[in-house]
Amino acid sequence: MNGRFAPGTFTPAPGAGRPVRMLFTHARTEAALTLRNGEQVLLTLLIPLALLVGLTLVHVISLPEPRVDSVTPRVFALAVMSTAFTGQAIALGFDRRYGVLKRLAATALPRWLLVAGRVLGCLAVVVLQLVVLGVAAALLGWAPTAAGLLWTVLLTVLGTLTFGALGVLLGGALKAEVVLALANVVWLVLLFAGGIVLTADTLPAGMAEVVRLLPSAALTEGLTQALVDGSAPALSTVATLAAWGAGAGLLATRTTRLS
Amino acid sequence: MSVPAVEVYDLVKSFGATTAVNGLGFRVDRGAVLALLGPNGAGKTTTVEICEGFRRPDAGKVRVLGLDPVTEGARLRPRIGVMPQGGGAYPGVKAAEMLRLVAACAANPLDPAWLLDILGLDGCARTPYKRLSGGQQQRLSLACALVGRPELVFLDEPTAGMDPQARRLVWELVAALRADGVSVLLTTHLMEEAEALADQVVIVDHGRVVAEGTPRELTAAGPDEQQLRFRAKSGLDTGLLVAALPEGCRVTEPSPGGYLVAGVVDPQVVSTVTAWCAQQGVLAEELQVGRRSLEDVFLDLTGRELRS
Numbered sequence: 001m002n003g004r005f006a007p008g009t010f011t012p013a014p015g016a017g018r019p020v021r022m023l024f025t026h027a028r029t030e031a032a033l034t035l036r037n038g039e040q041v042l043l044t045l046l047i048p049l050a051l052l053v054g055l056t057l058v059h060v061i062s063l064p065e066p067r068v069d070s071v072t073p074r075v076f077a078l079a080v081m082s083t084a085f086t087g088q089a090i091a092l093g094f095d096r097r098y099g100v101l102k103r104l105a106a107t108a109l110p111r112w113l114l115v116a117g118r119v120l121g122c123l124a125v126v127v128l129q130l131v132v133l134g135v136a137a138a139l140l141g142w143a144p145t146a147a148g149l150l151w152t153v154l155l156t157v158l159g160t161l162t163f164g165a166l167g168v169l170l171g172g173a174l175k176a177e178v179v180l181a182l183a184n185v186v187w188l189v190l191l192f193a194g195g196i197v198l199t200a201d202t203l204p205a206g207m208a209e210v211v212r213l214l215p216s217a218a219l220t221e222g223l224t225q226a227l228v229d230g231s232a233p234a235l236s237t238v239a240t241l242a243a244w245g246a247g248a249g250l251l252a253t254r255t256t257r258l259s
Numbered sequence: 260m261s262v263p264a265v266e267v268y269d270l271v272k273s274f275g276a277t278t279a280v281n282g283l284g285f286r287v288d289r290g291a292v293l294a295l296l297g298p299n300g301a302g303k304t305t306t307v308e309i310c311e312g313f314r315r316p317d318a319g320k321v322r323v324l325g326l327d328p329v330t331e332g333a334r335l336r337p338r339i340g341v342m343p344q345g346g347g348a349y350p351g352v353k354a355a356e357m358l359r360l361v362a363a364c365a366a367n368p369l370d371p372a373w374l375l376d377i378l379g380l381d382g383c384a385r386t387p388y389k390r391l392s393g394g395q396q397q398r399l400s401l402a403c404a405l406v407g408r409p410e411l412v413f414l415d416e417p418t419a420g421m422d423p424q425a426r427r428l429v430w431e432l433v434a435a436l437r438a439d440g441v442s443v444l445l446t447t448h449l450m451e452e453a454e455a456l457a458d459q460v461v462i463v464d465h466g467r468v469v470a471e472g473t474p475r476e477l478t479a480a481g482p483d484e485q486q487l488r489f490r491a492k493s494g495l496d497t498g499l500l501v502a503a504l505p506e507g508c509r510v511t512e513p514s515p516g517g518y519l520v521a522g523v524v525d526p527q528v529v530s531t532v533t534a535w536c537a538q539q540g541v542l543a544e545e546l547q548v549g550r551r552s553l554e555d556v557f558l559d560l561t562g563r564e565l566r567s
Contacts, residue, residue, distance in 0.1 A: 004377065004428075004431055004435075005377075005431070005432070005435040007438060007439065008439060009369075009435060009439060010369075010405065010408065010435055010436050010439040010441055011408070011439045011440060012338075012408055012409060012410040012439075012440065012441055013366070013367040013408040014337055014338040014339075014365070014366070014367075014407060014408055014409050014410050015337050015338075015365065015366030015367060015407075016337040016364065016365070016366060017363050017364045017365050017366055017368075018366075021363050022363055022364050025359065025360055025363035026360060026363075029349075029352065029356060029357075029360050032356070033349055033351050033352060036351055037351060094350070095349060098346050098347070098348070098349070098350060099343060099345070099346030099347040099348075100346075100347065100348060100349050102313065102343060102347065103341075103343065103346075103347035103348060103361075103400075103403065104360075104361075104364075105313075105336075106311060106313075106336065106339075106341035106343070107336065107361055107364040107365070107403075107407070108336050108337035108364045108365060108366075108407065109364045110333060111333075258313070
């Protein structure tokens with residue numbers, strides 16, 4: 001009856017794979033799936049690109065000149081939020097629905113790697129986004145300093161971790177449809193009222209103080225300080241981002257469910 | 260002597276007011292195939308998910324390869340293979356990509372390309388999961404369960420949604436696993452699957468074990484009562500047959516064309532039955548003595564009523 005399979009074919013030889021290999025394979029799969037998904041590409045790349053070009057060339061809101069220098073940090077912040085928060089939350093919500101998390105949790109993949117792989121996948125997509133957006137901005141006349149770029153890299157990593165933790169918090173706890181709706185609403189609210197398109201310092205005094213406490217405003221402000229002012233981001237922006245990330249991360253470890 | 264593959268004692272699990280598992284216990288020996296057989300809602304999947312560490316039992320004790328699946332899951336998971344019931348892949352992932360991801364989690368994986376080939380999935384290796392047929396998705400899920408060369412595999416309704424060829428292939432695979440010393444815990448509601456594959460069958464209903472044993476033990480008739488079954492044209496008049504048979508033999512036609520003679524079945528009875536068939540001008544097909552089918556045992560134990 002076993003003609004098809006030579007004896008010994010399935011002799012047990014169990015064991016966990018090498019963590020580095022697991023991490024990279026998982027991250028690569030996550031990144032490839034994001035880039036293959038049309039809606040995700042629209043959210044993560046096309047909308048930020050359209051805003052970059054639109055806000056630079058069309059004078060709908062008043063911005064300090066050169067306009068592209070003011071727009072680029074905001075679009076970078078938006079790109080990070082789109083991928084790490086909205087995209088991540090929606091993907092996680094549906095991956096839970098479709099049993100992907102359970103499937104992966106049943107392998108030798110340790111729990112920490114289950115999160116780390118997704119975060120690294122996100123980071124890879126964010127890097128790709130920022131390169132594309134950066135090239136487009138450069139074509140529009142953007143010329144950042146080396147120090148500004150270095151701070152941008154650090155802020156991008158911190159921002160991805162913070163928004164990633166928030167994305168996992170939302171996507172890991174609720175039903176997929178609810179996640180889809182909430183993640184998009186939060187994205188829209190933060191984009192227009194969360195200090196990205198309209199930065200906190202242009203808002204009325206009472207509102208500005210509140211908006212400044214949001215991670216979206218903190219990331220935009222930090223990136224603006226680094227890229228426009230050429231200075232180190234204020235400690236308050238870094239602290240705000242870190243606090244949101246740590247809070248969301250801690251909460252997510254309690255609320256995230258596999259299915 | 261190594262510990263058993265799976266040990267379950269007095270397992271209880273409730274969801275709200277529903278008791279899914281109610282004092283279940285069984286044991287899978289190393290290298291053996293055990294089938295949990297039961298109707299839908301009997302508690303099979305809940306039991307398997309507790310063994311896999313996905314759910315915590317309310318009461319009772321579970322040891323898988325000697326480990327507690329909840330508290331020692333990180334040590335257990337590299338040693339087991341899991342085929343969950345339905346789903347279990349990113350909708351957009353390509354079949355080969357998914358299998359390579361799961362293979363990357365194992366120290367000594369089987370070659371994913373070979374595994375896709377033997378499971379008849381080489382033609383759709385680059386097809387996104389959501390566009391695979393139900394049977395193809397099941398086969399990919401099986402491949403994911405086997406790719407890490409596990410000591411023990413959990414197969415939750417492995418052939419659900421498969422065509423007969425694919426089912427036959429899965430049966431061959433399970434036989435090959437067993438021959439190579441892999442322990443298997445599978446759930447099914449297909450009698451012939453349990454009968455063909457399992458060393459040990461545990462019939463479960465309402466979260467309890469209602470019978471267990473080898474398929475032969477379960478289907479053996481009582482000491483003084485045997486059965487003779489055969490198939491022939493339906494609606495034959497069995498009056499003459501009853502008259503010719505010894506006192507105490509009963510003749511029924513439980514399904515159209517399926518005849519059952521119950522009583523003390525000795526060589527003389529077999530001869531009487533075949534002589535009667537010759538008189539009727541019919542050929543007795545699939546003539547079988549001594550064993551109830553597993554389906555009879557199952558229906559006797561779990562009832563013949565359709566469940567909602």
